[in-house]
Amino acid sequence: MKFLNLRLSLLAFGTVAALVSTSAHAVWVFGNSTITGQTSATYSATAPSTNGDPSVTLTGFSATNTVNSSGTITGVTGNWTQQKLSSWSGSGLGVVTGSESSPDHAVDNSGSTEAVLLNFGTSNVALTSIGLGWISNGNYNTSGQLLSSSCSGTSGTNYSNCLNGGAVVNSTIKADISLFRWVGAQGQTPPNLTSTSASSLTSSGWQLVSSYDMGVDQTAAYSNVNASGLTSSWWLISAYNSGLTGGATVGTNIDNGKDYFKLYAVAGNVVSGNTGGKLPEPATLALTSVALLGVVGLRRRSKAKLAA
Structure with a gap:
């Protein structure tokens, strides 16, 4: 007995x-790196614990936008093409499609919609937050002319912050981003994005987790995402384009306006057991x-x- x-x-x-099935909360920081024109880059977990936490490999991609006669973004066309990653002044990583200068060397939806693919290898990770180190939401043109009253005044600190894409002290500037996860099995390699139609992303093995109107945040908490605790080995962070999401505008204040951001960090919980894709x-x-x-x-x- x-x-x-x-x-x-x-x-x-x-x-x-x-x-x-979760380990200690892990953080991967990209803002301290110095890379130029690399097709991919690998980062170790940096805080608060690196014991047993996986590294993450980042790769840049872009897809050409469709626009109407007035130049407004209406969707996306063609297949994803691999692009280069570069870091910028401690603000994080941008995707460089062809030869781009500021602000287009960020992750953006100007001309082409750009995205960063995150691969955690055989580990499932529930992303919990994303940190952006630099943003712009199209409030100014390449000549520095103010295009929106959301950046007040024509001189001084607020105007300077607007022209520089929004410093941490200026909370009025936000960028629209989308977060996707691969819904295949743990450790399973997803379809090669270079052979995937950008407009069929959500019907070819990827799930839109949500879209977010997100500001600059370089603190350890970062901006919260993925409230449902969904997990995957592969994540995709893109500038928002309704053509990627099947027309869904999940979130608030989301539109096809031009947005630019530099990816500073991500954080999440590493999953060691089988939870059916959710913590x-x-x-x-x-x-x-x-x-x-x-x-x-x-x-x-x-x-x-x-x-x-």
Whole structure:
């Protein structure tokens, strides 16, 4: 009887342990790197713990926009093409399509819509936040002329922050970004983006997690994403374009206006167990534990009655 109870207890403990599948929260910072014109770059986890956390490999991509007669973005066309990544003045990584200068050397949707592919190898990761080190939302043109009243005045700090894409102190400037995850099995290689039609992204193995109107944030908390705790080994962070999302504008204040950002960091939870693509909630773990321990208790009482 003691042996049976021990086996049931170990079963309960093992099942609960299998459900507890997240490691310590991990952060990957790109803003401190110095790379120029690389097709991909690999980064180790930097904080708060690097013990057992995977590295992430980043690759740049772009797809040509479709525009109407007035120059407004209406969608995206053609296949994804691989582009080069470069870092800029400690502000993070941009994607350079052809030969681009500021602000187009950021990740943007001007001319082409650009994206950064994140590969965590065989590890599943639930991204929890994204940090942007520099942004612009098209409030100014390449000659430095103010195009929107959201950057107030024609001189001084606010105007200077607007022309420089929005410093941390200027919270009025935000950029629209989209977050996608590959929905294949853990560690499974997704279709090569270079042979994937950009307009069919969400029907070719990728899921739109959400789109966000996001400001500059270089602090460790960064800007929250992925509230549902979805996981994947492959993530795609792009400038917003309705043609990538099947027309969905998930989020608030999202539109096809020109947006530019530099990717500073991402953070998330590394998943070591099979959770069906979603992190188990604490309440689920607690209820499962109670239920399994209850099974053990019932078996003990049944044996005690038989013995009496």
